[in-house]
Each structure stands twice: as C-alpha cells, then as structure tokens.
Amino acid sequence: MPNGRHIIYDYLRTTKRFPHMWCPGCGLGTFLGAFLRAVDKSGYTKDQIVLISGIGCSGRISTYADFNTLHTTHGRALTFATGIKLTKPGLKVIVIMGDGDATAIGGNHFIHAARRNLDITAIVINNSVYGMTGGQVSPETPLDVRTTTSPYGNVESPFDICKLAEAAGAAFVARSTVYHVKLMERLIGRAIDRKGFDVLEIISQCPVQYGRRVGLKSPVEMLQWQKDHAVTQEKARGMSEEDLKDKIRIGALVDNEAPTYQEKLDAMKQSFKGVE
Amino acid sequence: MATTGKSKTKETSPSKTVKVYKGWCKRCGICVAFCPRQALETDKDGYPSLKDPRGCDGCGWCELMCPDFAIVVEDAKS
Amino acid sequence: MQKAELLQGNDACVRGALAAGCRFFAGYPITPASEIAHGMARELPPLDGTFIQMEDEIASMGAVIGASLAGAKAMTGTSGPGFSLMQEHISYASIAEVPCVIIDVMRGGPSTGVPTHLAQGDVMQARWGAHGDHPMIVLAPSSVEECFRLTVEAFNLSEKYRTPVVILTDEVIAHMREKVILPSADEIKIFDRRKPTQPPEWFVPYRDPGTGVPPMPAFGEGYRYHVSGLVHDEMGYPTTRADEVDPFIQRLFHKISRDFDKLQWGEEYYTDDSTLDIVAFGSVARAAQRAVKQARERGMKVGLLKLQVLYPFMRRKVTKLMRNSPTILVPEINMGQISREVKRVNQGKCKVETLNKVAHETMTPQEILDKIGEIYA
Ligand SMILES: Cc1ncc(C[n+]2csc(CCOP(=O)(O)OP(=O)(O)O)c2C)c(N)n1
Numbered sequence: 001m002p003n004g005r006h007i008i009y010d011y012l013r014t015t016k017r018f019p020h021m022w023c024p025g026c027g028l029g030t031f032l033g034a035f036l037r038a039v040d041k042s043g044y045t046k047d048q049i050v051l052i053s054g055i056g057c058s059g060r061i062s063t064y065a066d067f068n069t070l071h072t073t074h075g076r077a078l079t080f081a082t083g084i085k086l087t088k089p090g091l092k093v094i095v096i097m098g099d100g101d102a103t104a105i106g107g108n109h110f111i112h113a114a115r116r117n118l119d120i121t122a123i124v125i126n127n128s129v130y131g132m133t134g135g136q137v138s139p140e141t142p143l144d145v146r147t148t149t150s151p152y153g154n155v156e157s158p159f160d161i162c163k164l165a166e167a168a169g170a171a172f173v174a175r176s177t178v179y180h181v182k183l184m185e186r187l188i189g190r191a192i193d194r195k196g197f198d199v200l201e202i203i204s205q206c207p208v209q210y211g212r213r214v215g216l217k218s219p220v221e222m223l224q225w226q227k228d229h230a231v232t233q234e235k236a237r238g239m240s241e242e243d244l245k246d247k248i249r250i251g252a253l254v255d256n257e258a259p260t261y262q263e264k265l266d267a268m269k270q271s272f273k274g275v276e
Numbered sequence: 277m278a279t280t281g282k283s284k285t286k287e288t289s290p291s292k293t294v295k296v297y298k299g300w301c302k303r304c305g306i307c308v309a310f311c312p313r314q315a316l317e318t319d320k321d322g323y324p325s326l327k328d329p330r331g332c333d334g335c336g337w338c339e340l341m342c343p344d345f346a347i348v349v350e351d352a353k354s
Numbered sequence: 355m356q357k358a359e360l361l362q363g364n365d366a367c368v369r370g371a372l373a374a375g376c377r378f379f380a381g382y383p384i385t386p387a388s389e390i391a392h393g394m395a396r397e398l399p400p401l402d403g404t405f406i407q408m409e410d411e412i413a414s415m416g417a418v419i420g421a422s423l424a425g426a427k428a429m430t431g432t433s434g435p436g437f438s439l440m441q442e443h444i445s446y447a448s449i450a451e452v453p454c455v456i457i458d459v460m461r462g463g464p465s466t467g468v469p470t471h472l473a474q475g476d477v478m479q480a481r482w483g484a485h486g487d488h489p490m491i492v493l494a495p496s497s498v499e500e501c502f503r504l505t506v507e508a509f510n511l512s513e514k515y516r517t518p519v520v521i522l523t524d525e526v527i528a529h530m531r532e533k534v535i536l537p538s539a540d541e542i543k544i545f546d547r548r549k550p551t552q553p554p555e556w557f558v559p560y561r562d563p564g565t566g567v568p569p570m571p572a573f574g575e576g577y578r579y580h581v582s583g584l585v586h587d588e589m590g591y592p593t594t595r596a597d598e599v600d601p602f603i604q605r606l607f608h609k610i611s612r613d614f615d616k617l618q619w620g621e622e623y624y625t626d627d628s629t630l631d632i633v634a635f636g637s638v639a640r641a642a643q644r645a646v647k648q649a650r651e652r653g654m655k656v657g658l659l660k661l662q663v664l665y666p667f668m669r670r671k672v673t674k675l676m677r678n679s680p681t682i683l684v685p686e687i688n689m690g691q692i693s694r695e696v697k698r699v700n701q702g703k704c705k706v707e708t709l710n711k712v713a714h715e716t717m718t719p720q721e722i723l724d725k726i727g728e729i730y731a
Pocket residue numbers: 055056057058059074097098099100101102127129130131132133138
C-alpha cells in the first residue's frame with residue numbers, strides 16, 4: 001500500500017467521512033498533510049500524541065487525525081493543553097489554532113502559555129481573517145483591508161504573532177507559508193522534537209473569505225502571493241528593512257534553550273523527596 | 277514504512293503514474309498550476325489528469341500540495 | 355480513631371477533595387475562596403499532584419477539563435465573578451462529559467458586589483449559568499463537616515455520571531471554624547470513573563452502555579478517540595442529524611435523572627408532626643435549625659428540611675413536606691432563588707412563604723423566628 005509519501009492515509013481517520021469540510025483550495029488540508037508527515041517522522045506513536053484544536057475552520061483539524069484528539073472552545077485550546085500536559089507529561093501535546101482563536105479571544109492564554117514555557121507545540125494557522133464565521137476582521141487582518149466587519153477598511157494594526165510569542169517567552173518561534181510545504185513540514189518536525197513552548201505561525205490561504213477581498217481570485221493566486229512575498233531568514237539577512245517591508249520572513253526565527261515548566265516542577269518535587 | 281520492492285525491475289519510462297481520487301478532489305487547480313514539469317492538465321470535468329506520462333518525474337509536489345489528499349504519485353505498473 | 359480538628363469550611367473542602375483523590379487544581383485568586391487555592395497549592399505538590407494558578411477562571415476551568423481527560427480527578431474553586439467566567443467551560447464539561455468539581459463560595463453580588471460578605475445569589479447561576487440545555491448537579495454544605503463530606507461526594511458523583519458538579523458554599527460556611535472529626539481513608543467510599551473493558555479497536559466512545567454513562571479512557575491509554583464540544587455521534591464526531599442530536603441530549607439528562615431518587619440528600623428536623631416547614635440550605639439552614647428549636651420550645655410545630663442537593667431539585671422530599679404542612683417557608687440570602695423551585699414543585703398544594711435578605715449579612719435565627727411568628731399569627 002503506502003509508497004513512502006502516502007503516509008498520510010495511515011493517519012487519517014477511516015471512521016470519519018471524507019472529503020473533509022474545508023473549501024476547495026483551503027490551506028488547512030495542505031497543512032494537515034505536512035503535519036501528519038512530520039508526526040510520522042518524529043517517531044511518536046499515535047497513542048502518545050494529543051492533538052488539540054480551538055474553534056474555527058482550523059479547529060476542525062483534530063477531527064480528522066487519528067490521535068487522542070480534543071476539539072475545545074474558541075481561543076482556549078491552550079488551557080486544556082495545560083491541564084493535559086501537567087497531568088501526563090509523557091504525552092506529546094500539540095495545539096492548533098486559528099489566528100482569531102490564538103490572538104484575539106485566546107490572546108491572553110497564548111502569552112501565558114508561552115511565559116510558562118510549557119512543553120507544548122502551538123501552531124497558529126494564520127489566514128488573516130475569521131474564516132468559519134464569515135470573513136470578519138481578525139487581529140491579523142492587514143490595515144485597510146475590507147472585511148464583513150470592516151466594510152470601510154480595517155483601521156486596526158495587526159499583531160506580529162512571532163514577535164508576540166518571542167516577547168512572551170516562547171522557546172522556539174518559526175514561520176512558514178503553506179506554499180513552502182517542505183519547509184512547513186521540517187519546521188513542524190523541529191517544533192515537535194524540541195522541548196519547551198514552540199510557536200509555529202503558518203501563513204495560510206482562505207480563498208473564500210479572504211482572497212477575493214484582496215484581489216486574489218483563486219487559491220492558486222493566493223499561493224503565488226505566498227511564494228512571491230516570503231523570504232527565508234538567510235535571504236532576509238542580505239536585505240534592507242525597506243525591501244523587507246511587505247515581505248514575510250520564513251524559517252526558524254527564535255531558538256532558545258530555557259528550563260521548561262515541567263523541569264522546574266520536577267526539581268521542586270525532587271526537593272520534597274530530599275526532605276523525607 | 278514498507279516501500280515497494282520495485283528495485284529488481286529496472287525503471288523504464290514512464291515509471292510514474294498519478295492517481296486522482298475524484299471523490300475527494302475539489303477541483304481547486306493547485307496541482308495543475310504548480311506542477312514543476314507542467315505534466316498535469318485539467319480534464320473536461322475539471323479534474324487533474326496526467327498530460328503525458330513521460331512528463332512526470334515523480335517529484336510528488338502535487339501530492340504534497342493537494343489540500344484534499346486526492347492525488348498520489350505512484351510507481352507505474354509495468 | 356481520627357482526632358478532632360479545628361477546620362475552616364474552605365480547608366474542609368481541600369481535605370475532602372484530597373480524600374476523594376483529587377490531584378489537580380487550577381484556579382485564580384478570589385475572596386472568599388482563596389483559601390481553597392492556598393490549601394491546594396500547599397498540599398498537592400508533595401502528593402505528586404499539580405496546582406497551577408492560571409491567568410483567569412476560563413483558563414482554570416479549561417485546565418481542569420484537560421487534566422480530567424488525561425485521567426486526573428480535578429477541581430477548581432472560585433466565587434461569583436470567577437464562576438461567571440467558568441460557565442463557558444462548565445458547559446463544555448457537560449457536553450463532553452468530563453468529570454470535574456467546581457466550588458463556588460458565594461459572596462455578595464452582582465458583579466464585584468460586596469466581596470467580603472456572604473450571599474446566596476448564585477443558585478440560578480449554578481443551575482443555568484452555562485449556556486445550552488444541560489443537566490447539573492449542585493450540592494450545598496451547611497457545616498464544615500459537610501464541606502468535607504459533600505466535596506468527596508461531588509467527586510464521586512462527577513466520576514459516576516461523567517458530569518461537572520458544583521458545590522455552592524457561602525462566605526460564612528467557607529470561613530467558619532468548627533471542630534470536626536474527619537473520617538479515615540478506609541471509611542470513605544470513593545467512586546472512580548468506569549474505564550472501557552474491551553480492546554481499543556472495539557471501543558465506541560459515546561455508546562450508551564445502558565447506564566447512560568459511557569466508559570471513559572484517559573488520553574494516552576491506547577483508546578484514541580475524539581472529544582468535542584460539538585454535539586457528537588457515538589464516535590465523537592460532530593453531527594447535526596436530528597436522530598443523533600436528540601438521543602444524545604436526552605442521554606445527558608437521563609443519565610442523572612434516572613437516579614433521581616438516590617439524590618434526595620437532605621436532613622429533616624421535626625418534620626413528623628409539623629404544620630409549618632422551612633426549606634433552607636447553606637448558612638441559612640444553620641440559623642433555621644436554631645429557629646426551629648426555639649419555635650418548638652414555644653410550642654409551634656415547625657419543621658426543617660435542610661437541602662444538601664440543590665440540583666437536581668429534591669422534589670421528592672419537598673413535595674412530601676407539602677402533603678403534610680399547609681405552609682412552607684423558604685428563607686434565603688437573595689431575592690428568592692430556591693423559593694422559585696419550591697413554588698415550581700408546589701403546584702398550588704400549599705402556601706409558600708419567602709424570607710429574603712440582601713444586606714449580605716447572615717440571617718439570624720431571630721429573623722426566621724419572627725417570620726414564623728408572623729405566619730402563626
Ligand atoms: C466564545 C465564542 N465566541 C465566538 C465564537 C464564534 N466563532 C467561531 S469560529 C470564530 C472565528 C474563527 O476565526 P479564526 O480563529 O481565525 O479561525 P479560522 O476559521 O479562520 O480557521 C468565531 C468568532 C465562538 N465559537 N465562541
């Protein structure tokens with residue numbers, strides 16, 4: 001059966017109906033494929049993985065993959081993840097969120113999970129918009145873009161998710177686009193392999209609720225846009241701030257070693273044993 | 277994972293074939309647009325199909341990019 | 355033999371939780387519930403349990419649910435404002451059938467209200483605060499000893515029915531110190547959630563085994579399944595099919611209501627020959643007990659039913675009183691929340707009198723006695 005690359009079929013739930021619920025050309029499916037291949041390479045068994053998602057189109061990812069899966073509430077996936085990780089530190093806990101999910105309603109949970117440096121991989125699928133609820137403005141929608149709730153143009157400045165994560169204390173921060181599918185897979189793999197709180201921002205396309213509002217008429221045009229606007233870290237080093245202005249840096253942006261929450265907890269618990 | 281035990285049969289062109297699961301394909305056009313060899317085309321119903329079997333070098337890009345797990349590149353049966 | 359201890363209500367809740375096997379606590383500081391967090395922060399780590407102070411109460415409840423899904427008995431403690439924030443996830447725990455315990459130490463509201471004073475204003479919030487139609491178990495201790503016992507029972511019920519259980523105490527019960535002799539570990543009955551008894555391949559996570567409560571594996575035990583806050587089919591996958599949604603919601607209610615008769619927990623005093631019965635809970639029940647005694651001394655045939663279970667509302671016990679007494683008096687420190695339930699089950703059988711106080715002070719036995727006198731006059 002599987003021919004090397006067909007590994008994804010081993011991880012999709014055969015008990016779940018396909019095709020999946022996402023729109024034609026949506027980046028979520030491509031991400032899911034890369035994610036499953038990265039998990040396969042990571043060496044973790046299906047039973048060791050807990051895949052947690054929030055609410056939104058991105059939230060539906062957990063339904064399709066054959067792990068311990070948890071579809072939580074809007075914005076709060078990381079809080080559930082915290083309880084799971086602290087109870088069963090041996091499990092690999094991976095959280096997938098939308099941009100609204102992670103940075104609007106879940107912004108507080110996001111920065112605090114990063115601050116704690118919990119051993120959790122947090123992946124934010126950034127499609128610049130609220131997909132599921134009908135194309136409303138998100139904290140990631142660029143200035144001036146017209147959405148269903150910014151009909152005269154967005155007057156709010158977006159967050160840089162990666163900078164936010166870094167400032168909050170995330171140990172590993174990286175970004176990829178869906179177009180850079182192999183980089184995306186590698187970065188997911190790296191994040192899974194690492195300890196500590198890892199944040200991965202995936203620039204994804206929502207052709208239905210976003211693309212057509214910014215003049216990108218098809219998934220193909222949106223992927224082309226990603227290809228044209230992404231610059232790798234290596235390339236960015238040789239570029240001026242001016243040149244980098246409308247570009248998206250991709251690759252590993254932050255990679256720090258810091259004691260994790262669990263390590264500090266274990267050290268504390270060790271001290272009790274000393275007392276006895 | 278097990279790979280196919282094809283090594284004994286010498287690879288002859290065309291060595292690769294593309295399979296499309298039409299029940300899952302949503303006809304988004306991504307695979308056709310981004311195939312590095314332009315080996316795919318859209319058929320009359322909007323589904324991708326291999327233009328010329330010799331054009332596909334088996335890079336697997338379409339398989340990686342397809343959002344619907346609907347296209348796979350396989351070794352052609354001799 | 356266990357020795358007598360001087361304990362505060364909040365401490366007794368901590369002790370009860372630990373005795374029940376609680377090994378996870380997530381919370382956010384709030385008066386008058388903070389001592390519960392203090393106790394858990396002190397006691398849990400040496401027991402290899404986890405205490406975490408989260409960024410808010412929504413997060414606390416999320417962490418509690420996560421811990422429970424991973425196999426721990428988990429709890430949080432809060433007061434009115436925090437309890438409101440928790441409702442989103444109490445609703446989640448209800449639909450996803452995740453055992454957990456929430457202690458709400460009621461204080462004067464609405465909003466920040468009078469944080470240091472007592473009230474009983476969260477009864478309806480405990481029952482209906484979470485969105486959507488859902489069953490709810492709410493317990494209400496009225497002594498330090500009951501804080502211990504009902505916390506143990508809250509865990510037992512949550513494990514048995516796979517449902518969130520709320521304990522409503524109030525500022526007085528929480529901070530009151532009483533001498534208690536807590537039972538030893540072997541005197542306490544503990545109920546642990548049922549686990550699947552078949553190999554993973556044959557496990558259908560939300561199939562009703564006949565009791566209405568599907569067995570619940572912990573994440574990581576080999577039973578990979580999907581947990582969701584969407585109405586789901588037997589596999590756990592989202593469904594909108596009427597023939598799946600309806601039986602699912604029905605089961606959520608039925609798994610608890612089928613044991614309705616077993617949940618009539620209350621203590622009765624002098625109800626054999628009473629012509630006026632008081633129905634009360636929490637700290638007010640203590641005042642009522644004293645008032646009843648004094649009324650009896652004065653020859654008035656007054657009885658008391660002290661509710662320990664507020665929800666599902668103990669209609670069996672309450673309507674039994676209604677058959678014998680022409681009048682029921684419901685004193686409470688709110689504008690009338692439990693009295694609504696009493697009136698609801700009364701259906702015109704007898705007269706329901708209320709005594710409400712919202713100055714956020716203890717209700718005194720004298721105030722109740724005065725009301726009894728009024729009714730008798
Ligand atoms: C508490 C709460 N508020 C609002 C919603 C409605 N809601 C569902 S998904 C969503 C936004 C989704 O956008 P995003 O997180 O960016 O994910 P996407 O759908 O784009 O993947 C909202 C507002 C909700 N489910 N819960």
